[in-house]
Amino acid sequence: MLQIKNLSTSYFQGGATVPAVRDVSMTIEKGRATALVGESGSGKSTVALSVMRMIRPPIGDIVDGEIHVNGRDVTRMSEKQMRSVLRSEIGLVPQDPTTALDPLFTIRSQIVEAMPHTDKGDRDDVIVRLLESLGIVNARDRLNEHPHQFSGGMRQRVAMAIALAKQPSVLIADEPTTALDVTTQIGILRLLDQLRKERDLATLFITHDVRVARLLCQSVVVMYAGVVVESGPTGTVFSNPHHPYTRALLEATSLDVGPRRKLLAIPGSPPSLASLPAGCPFAPRCPSAIDRCRAEMPPTVQAKHGSSFACWSPVVAA
Ligand SMILES: Nc1ncnc2c1ncn2[C@@H]1O[C@H](COP(=O)(O)OP(=O)(O)O)[C@@H](O)[C@H]1O
Ligand SMILES: [Mg+2]
Known part of the structure; x- marks a missing residue:
């Protein structure tokens, strides 16, 4: 609240x-x-x-x-x-996902940062479930991609994944x-x-x-x-x-x-x-x-x- x-x-x-x-x-x-x-x-x-x-x-x-x-x-x-x-x-969905995401890092590493308490072995599964629940298909194959490989709408979904990974x-x-x-x-x-x-x-x-x-x-x-x-x-x-x-x-x-x-x-x-x-x-x-x-x-x-x-x-x- x-x-x-x-x-x-x-x-x-x-x-x-x-x-x-x-x-x-x-x-x-x-x-x-x-x-x-x-x-x-x-x-x-x-x-x-x-x-x-x-x-x-x-x-x-x-x-x-x-x-x-x-x-x-x-x-x-x-x-x-x-x-x-x-x-x-507190999770923040930004105005412009392009500036909120770091172009140099894979989306996996950017989401992982928001969930430090998840066991290493479970992380990819958790991230894939999260991304797919946000409408990103074939998420497992995209974990190593960088933000520029996603369209604007998909980048906003990745930014939302970062906001939600911490379970705010x-x-x-x-x-x-x-x-x-x-x-x-x-x-x-x-x-x-x-x-x-x-x-x-x-x-x-x-x-x-x-x-x-x-x-x-x-x-x-x-x-x-x-x-x-x-x-x-x-x-x-x-x-x-x-x-x-x-x-x-x-x-x-x-x-x-x-x-x-x-x-x-x-x-x-x-x-x-x-x-x-x-x-x-x-x-x-x-x-x-x-x-x-x-x-x-x-x-x-x-x-x-x-x-x-x-x-x-x-x-x-x-
Ligand atoms: N860093 C800043 N320094 C001085 N004034 C600012 C700064 N950021 C915003 N403002 C001023 O504060 C007011 C409110 O801005 P903001 O909260 O961004 O409005 P909104 O999100 O409704 O467009 C505006 O007049 C803006 O010019
Ligand atoms: Mg504003």
């Missing part, structure tokens, strides 16, 4: 502090998937990197909050304890299909869904695509400029969005629009994190902003059916 409580993470850049993530909370139970959605730059990867404690000085730091992985707060761990959590409890309980997938072509994407998405169920994985699924979020995740957290603007059960949030940003995201991807309504891009661009406006960060782009939105940050309020949102001027009242 993964529980993030009031996480704030900043980058330190040329003497300035860039608040990339502010007061983000979510809980992902075993066997459940939460989608983290939002435009590029909204802080999604920063949340994932924070969970893995991969943002450290001088680049940046977790400045507030707690992150519990199976009940233990990783923000308080020593580097040694954290290495052990990364080795055994938490899986983080950061835009796992953006580097792949469309037909390959669907296979990888189905596989991730199947693995979550079979292995009871608490899955944090990062995507800018709300259709993928709706298809694969039970809950969704919508981020904008580092803050959570709306969250809750996927069906509730997407069929009854309260926050104008959630609504705009849905319209931008045509999810809830009929065949005759045209795609609406969201006009404008996110604010610079180095000089955030007072009040709601979406206010400068928001079609329903009122004076209060530009002056005061809205608190998060509970809505019906388990969702919550932070907005002074919601599309639909709580």
